Amino acid sequence: MKLYPAQYLLEVGTKLFTACGAPEEEAAIVASELVEASLMGLDSHGIVRYSQYVDDVFNGQTKPGAPLRVIKESPTTAVVDCGFNFGPVSAARMADIACEKGSRSNMAYVISRNCAHIGRLGSYVQRIAERGMFGFATCNSSKHGHWVVPWGGREGRLATNPLAYAAPTRGIPVVLDMSTSMISEGKVRVLMHQGKPAPEGCIQDASGDPTIDPAVFYGPPRGTIRPFGSELGYKGFGLALLVEIMSGIMAGEAASEEHPYVNGLAIMAINPEAFCGAAQFRDLMDDLCAYITSSPSAPGCKEVAMPGAYDFRIRRERLADGIPVDPSTWQSILDSVHRVGASITDLPLRPQDP
């Protein structure tokens, strides 16, 4: 595992996606989103996706440089046809539209159509919080991603459907980014490759019986994932439906049908100026953070932390020390660079050993 400076990985990614056909500015957005996820320790949504994003271009799923078109709008709302441009380009632009409308109209809700893989959902609500507003977002997937059963069911009907929110403070924002399932499909795959069992209560076999064996999960016949909440899983199911309604149904996409989109994204911006005022909101958020973290920890627990605090801590460390990248991920990035005919030999920053 070598440590690579974030700036170097950013420049590699920008070259990579520019060579895929993206305008340099858009290539930089894609690279920046993936590097930011890696910086925050969310490696599954980080630069490990460089080669997947390139694959998606080659198989025609992603169309670099495709124009984003607002196909319906009002002072508070917008439906954005993303044209299968890179997901981070679409999502960042949607967050910007939500901010513009939110500042003027106090409330904004922006929804996608034809959107590719957006990466880390939390990033886009964080973008809203950085401009002093409260951001809320949901993200569904088209039918092929329906690994998650409805509560009490045995066939997949929903994706891992994450939701996220972010609120500004006087310091780092509070950012929650959570799936509404017990585990992600990607994590089960990693466990299978490692020869490890899944945690109890997360996955089912094709008959709907619980299993901890990733191989049984992948079948055939293929198994399913349970909604988040263990014995109270009807709540996780209800939240997964909230995500499906807000990001899929509202956009006009039937849940029961296969669609070419990868992620359906809904982003909301709420302007505290219309309520307690932007300055008081930040002060009260600071008060909330202090009050919450003033709880002593329970036996066996290290500390009480606000959502996102741990991620921002890792970000500081990795900004200073570099981002750890395993050799096979690095090789797949080099392969992608070669595949698109780019050259990174002229980049000034070099990876450094730990």
Place this chain on the structure above:
Amino acid sequence: MKLYPAQYLLEVGTKLFTACGAPEEEAAIVASELVEASLMGLDSHGIVRYSQYVDDVFNGQTKPGAPLRVIKESPTTAVVDCGFNFGPVSAARMADIACEKGSRSNMAYVISRNCAHIGRLGSYVQRIAERGMFGFATCNSSKHGHWVVPWGGREGRLATNPLAYAAPTRGIPVVLDMSTSMISEGKVRVLMHQGKPAPEGCIQDASGDPTIDPAVFYGPPRGTIRPFGSELGYKGFGLALLVEIMSGIMAGEAASEEHPYVNGLAIMAINPEAFCGAAQFRDLMDDLCAYITSSPSAPGCKEVAMPGAYDFRIRRERLADGIPVDPSTWQSILDSVHRVGASITDLPLRPQDP
């Protein structure tokens, strides 16, 4: 346990709250909200609250007939000073304001100050869905209700903070109404009176160690409730914070301080007309319901149902058969009727034995 017709209980409640000083129209709203909760099987939020609501008037916490004042507003937002009128009167009016603004501006967010106990949160989002819009609501409590620990903590910092949403279909709406904690304090109290243990993983003693003994929970020293999610309780904690931010912080109430309000309510209305269109939204909701419930059930599970479906089934049964009321609850209602100097002997409907 006798069965009482809903209409009879509604008339008793209307007399009761009118005698408390509420205008008859407002008394009917309070009674109707509580009877509706009982009809849907949510007895803890139903007519068992008649006597508590009367107590709240006598102790000065609730002020029947107090005017509701919109103290700040924009085309999409409103802050409503509820003046400690009955909570259901305030919440129903807030939902109406959200509907009015939502129909005109596509998005609306209405937040309370000085609000009493609102009853069943799901009722107010249902009101929005009945007018063809998507409703989302959150409800916090002032500091005295902080029974719930932050994830990994041992002191209460949050209330059971429910959230709710409702979406219209061509038939009954989809309605989710869930707390963000493992159990409600009221339920632990009921278990203690029944001499029963609490389920595993729900409550902690004052040192933060798990317990299943309600007596240990009540102490002194008093114990705490865990956020929803079992081993993934950081998600329930994150959702509880979402509720606190949206319904408390946004309203300008410091979480760390004691306030006279009982519930802080935030209600949002989203108009599907601005997105896929109101008619298509209903069609796609029907498609979603059919797709979800087409999953065969897992072994040991009876059926897959949409959130709220079970409650509406009980409602049909209880509308036909009557609402079961135990003798001590009925006696406390009679005591309250006596206390406020009302008479219910002239009411035409009589309770009937099952």
